[in-house]
Amino acid sequence: MSAPTSARGKARRRAVDILFEAEQRAVPAAAALKDRRDNTDQVINPYTVDIVEGVTAMQPSIDEFLSTYSQGWPLERMPSVDRIILRVGTWELLYNDDVPDGVAVSEAVELARTLSTDESPSFINGLLGRLQQLKPTLLA
Template sequence: MSARTKARTRALEVLFEAEQRSASAFDMIKARREQTDQTINPYTMDLVEGVVSMQETIDEFLSTYSQGWPLERMPSVDRIILRIGAWELLYNDDVPDKVAISEAVELAKTLSTDESPSFVNGLLSRLHQLKPSLLA
């Protein structure tokens, strides 16, 4: 497993925990640093900061293009995977678009339901198609 793949998994854990506890993702990171000897990969921080800073816009895109699936009906894990994937796809030029989608699909295969990988792939692929107009 690559360092970036591990960073994505850690970011998902942090964002998931923050959402479940209705807490700040940054408070979750701080708690992890204080309570464990776990080091936080810089890319994990980039992902968490990016998703948090762009979450309102990302959620609007996800809500608009997820046919028949409002954000609140999506499983929490899927919602967070989609946020991470959308941030990498739309706002992180260091990650090729197809890699962002592929990594999100792999997270869904590992951590979510049987239907989730195709849902994540379909929605992120749609955002990829619309990327020029979404960022205009």
């Protein structure tokens, strides 16, 4: 639908692009990020770097939470873009105190609406909403 307009929205979208590219090319996210910096004229917002580094650092925990609560959808069966959006949304929700929980969820849903299938926004909303409810126990 609409492109992200806020600086954070653009940074989030770029982080999804970089994480997606890293997964598709089977390279570390840091390498994909460096490649973007060195070989394109894209400006990489510091928040994009925060997201990429944060998701990478917390990915084992994030993937465990997503696997546990995705109800019948193993991570490897999810469309790649949904998996990446969920990782970014989960990182923002659980590990970035600068982003209000509701914003983390709604931004992830908006990315899914723009980048993925018709079913993806409701799936991502449901899964992140569940993690939001469980946040106090997940981080205990």
